[in-house]
Amino acid sequence: MALNLAARVHPVVLFTIVDSYERRIPDAQRVIGTLLGIIDKGAVEITNCFCVPHNESNEEVAVELDFAKDMFELHQKVNPGEGIVGWWATGHEITDHSLLIHDYYSRVTNNLTNPIHLTVDTTLHGGRMGMKAYISVSMGVPGKTPGTMFAPIPVETVSYLPEIVGEKSKFSRNRLVDPTTDLQLISEASQNIESTLQVLLGSVDGNIFVSAY
Template identity: 40%
Template sequence: MAASEHTVLQFTPSSASLSARVHPLVIFNICDCYVRRPDQAERVIGTLLGSVSSDGTVEIRNSYAVPHNESSDQVALDIEYHHNMLASHQKVNPKEVIVGWYSTGLGVTGGSALIHEFYSREVPNPVHLTVDTGFRNGQGTIKAYVSFILSLGDRHLAAQFQEIPLDLCMIEAERVGFDIVKTRTIDKLPNDLEGMEASMERLLALIDDVYKYVDNVVDNLLLLYLSSITRTQLSLAEKLNTAAQIL
């Protein structure tokens, strides 16, 4: 059989280069939905809203939970509720579109492929965001995935989730709240003065780093200046010496 006639297994990526950025509002909203979940629900899932830039970066700005029921071999989503919530959100923020979905828990589960398949019909290349509200690693781990298709010839056999780079974009005030959310236990919530103190400590540390950087730059410039003067003096002395020999 010729080489071109062989049938091989192939992984087809859903996107060549994809990364994600998530805003803290999304994380806070997911944690709040998890706390308010029905007693029988083990996890919460929902829709992610945002935009996709030209360089393939998915900006996740908003989210909402979607009621669901799941067992070991099937998952049922309230699709009508999902579409109604999407329409309501887009009335307020028409530029926000579906960019993927989220679930609470550490990593993907058996039912994740079924849910991802649904969102793949809603939007190309959806991002799957997982938030570990169970603190199984000692803190709330947040990860993002995309799906890769396993093909045998022209047949799609299965889907595989692969982690993609994820950045948390937040201002300093939001970071204080996020640091509290992602830890398992805290002694007490910081008041305004304590929050300001923590922010000032970080600011002083940044100023100290900038001072050291500027000091190093000044030292390097001084060395370059002295080297330049030395070269100029040597060149001048060489020319004067040559002129004296001619005379």
């Protein structure tokens, strides 16, 4: 996949990542998971994600791959249009184990030869929640053992219309709504019924002869 690839992230993805970080097990260094989405005109649109349990230390990393597989199969039953497009991790930097995890996702991504690696800085390093996207590229001297490095790609947030409405409601300063009492609801319903009856009575001719058979 060329380096001109771009990533578009939906708000629900960021909310899920932050929620997974807040629910992490004690002493966990970071949280990782699978990215789901679609490929559209040279861009990867990331529309969903889920957390994948893993254990990580300075020496090794162990990811519950069976869990990741089962979760993806469940997502496919709900939304078969979403495929695996990469993986995410919390934190502001790439670790030594990132290449190992990336290698797994390079084998399970759908219609994408180079998966996206998305990092979200939930620790607010530098005073903000930074978001970066990467793909892996080969490097090295010809004839020698090749290496791999992560190259950054453009990333932006995009929203569907329902997500825009949710965002506006979330960040609106007017968060107070006056509650409506039962008496008010009954009064409004009675007024509506009275208005309807007046319209009906006004349209009825009182001289119509009615007979019973």
